[in-house]
Amino acid sequence: MINSHDLYRELLEQIHDGVYFVDTERRILFWNRGVERLTGFGRNEVMNHFCHDNLLRHVDGNGTFLCQDGCPLQKTIEDGQSREAEVFLHHKDGHRVPVHVRVTPVRNAAGVITGAVELFNDNSFRHSYNERIRELEDLALLDPLTRLANRRFLEDHLEQQIKEIDRYKLSIGLVFLDIDHFKQFNDRYGHDCGDLVLKTVARTLSGNGRAFDVFGRWGGEEFIGVLRNIDGDALRHAAEKFRTLIATSSVPWQGEALSVTASFGATLLTDEDTPSSGLQRVDRLMYLSKEGGRNRVTFG
Known part of the structure; x- marks a missing residue:
């Protein structure tokens, strides 16, 4: 008994x-x-x-x-x-x-x-995320390393979202981030460590967004987030949250806990934007964060 x-x-x-x-x-x-x-x-x-x-x-x-x-x-x-x-x-x-x-x-x-x-x-939208993963796998739109959307999907998705700004009066936020000093991880610890850094950042982004936010790997150590139905203050808060969560994460590597940070650009898209203009603007904002000392968000 x-x-x-x-x-x-x-x-x-x-x-x-x-x-x-x-x-x-x-x-x-x-x-x-x-x-x-x-x-x-x-x-x-x-x-x-x-x-x-x-x-x-x-x-x-x-x-x-x-x-x-x-x-x-x-x-x-x-x-x-x-x-x-x-x-x-x-x-x-x-x-x-x-x-x-x-x-x-x-x-x-x-x-x-x-x-x-x-x-x-x-508290993450794990179920919705897993469903999205299966859909992207079926369409070959998944980055194989990070398990986020790939560049091809992001380009198509961004174009669709811009079309909906005027049609549905939606507010769309665009976030662009680049991992700080990423080359040093590869040079000092090897590419396996660099891959783990990319996966850690990807998991932090995907696990802490809303169900309808889309994050993807743009290329190399660059990531993009497309955030629907969001105003300027909320976009600033969201970008700062992601920056903070990445900065307080760590990458376990051969007994060490490696710190990683990222520099962010964030902007609200308008119905006059094209995917190219939006990406150019947010890329420029990200580089202002780099020039300003890294591990920060520049909004514009």
């Missing part, structure tokens, strides 16, 4: 969401299969470690590292209040994953707080 403790543990193992428990010092005491799936970290790698050791390296939308400042778990242990947050965890492979976090205090029979439980789920 299964006792209640084992039954509850098995139920927590079976749920799709990530669940883990910590004590009052934020030492990890339980780590279910959902967390393993969402983070890439196996329980043997994390059990009895402290979450503030920066295992998941949660950041908020401004790039603040919550494990050191503003941790929802720590606040709940201190004040006993449940709370929710939208954060971005750091996957073992290096890219950022958006998650919705819910934290609840754990109390003993006397009502004393003995720790907290964090439950979180993937």
